[in-house]
Amino acid sequence: MQQPYEPMGTGAAEHRPADAARILVVEDDRTVAEVVSGYLDRAGYVVDRAGDGPAALTQAAEHWPDLVVLDLMLPGMDGLEVCRRMRGRGPVPVIMLTARGDEDDRILGLEVGADDYVTKPFSPRELVLRVESVLRRTRLTRTSREVRPLGAAGLTADPAARRATKNGSELALTVREFDLLVFFLQHQNRAYSRENLMREVWGWDFGDLSTVTVHVRRLRGKVEDDPARPRLIQTVWGVGYRFDPADGEE
Template identity: 75%
Template sequence: MQNILVVDDDPTVAEVVTGYLERAGFAVRRAADGPGALFAAAERWPDLVVLDLMLPGMDGLEVCRRLRGRGPVPVIMLTARGDEDDRILGLEIGADDYVTKPFSPRELVLRVESVLRRGGAVAARGEEALLTGAGITLDHAARRATKDGRELGLTLREFDLLAHLMRHPGQAIGRERLMQDVWGWEFGDLSTVTVHVRRLRSKIEDDPAQPRLIQTVWGVGYRFDVPLEERA
């Protein structure tokens, strides 16, 4: 049974979310603030965190930063509908997904299942154990990414996005297609893709301001370019 940590200072929201997740077959623990969330995570590392952005004392962004500093864990943020800048910042610091309030608890369960499913989908599909190119190696079994032997520290979504681009070298892939293939969404905020590409560039490019590996194809999307010396 996968372990979900729900962090929300609104007891009604936390109770409803917990109930839906438990009925979906998850083991759920709750925390009402940032310190409580960090303590619960240290006590038993969660498989996924549902994290409210607006928390007393320590906000969700800081909690996410500190969790990321301890180790990889998928994070779904709960945000107010008008807080677009905060949603983007949440994605920038490593949130894998977000749901805007007010939200359908069933939608949240589907998002949780989607994020966790992406984590185990590669093994289930029997895809190649390793992807290599441009000095980058993706080890699907270990969910580990390196470049020239250096650990990249990718989030779950960053790993999946890079893997998808590397499986289709030289192909321009639209943001809508990436949203469907990587996030499993038929529709959604396309800025999510843009933010994750920017984060990927900051981790894999020698000069993120002048990217060589992940190219923007204007009016289409993005393309992973293999260096000339690696092309057949």
């Protein structure tokens, strides 16, 4: 097993805010890892690095990250398994890196809970923008002024505590699934296109719309009584999706 990479040097430390987010970069290609870490370091983040799956889990246990940039293909343990195990320990945003162009691989990464993916080769600047976008959305939800839990049809979501329940039982939601549920609860009985949802929930004006499709499917699997016949999150053909709490009530 490869040893964990050393944390980044002081680089931009003198200009880094005291509450700078900690990013864990998990990549076995040293060149890619150094480039990505360098850009993130200069952007003001605290950067830790790991060269394989077991080392990533060890590093995360020592310093829990605010976000993980995770390569799909890793020695010892692939990125999908790393993502599953980290999500088992606690919520953390994940951006998956993949050298594969196959759509099934990208969707599989989203299925296990990745918040975004970037296909190699990629622009390091674009990756930094994606990191900023994911962290911004996470912080906006955590610092939301809406302190009262939102609720409908047996579902509740507390933006301040980032806790969601269904009929009193807590739901295990990823960062984006929680954000999506909050948005639906805040905007009931209105149809939104996938482009609208990507802009409002992800904060992106561009991106692969299958990201939205996969997250809606995953959220349905956790909030619907019968995900194969969704009653709460309905598909509006030719438009997108609508959250209809009345249809979810008996």
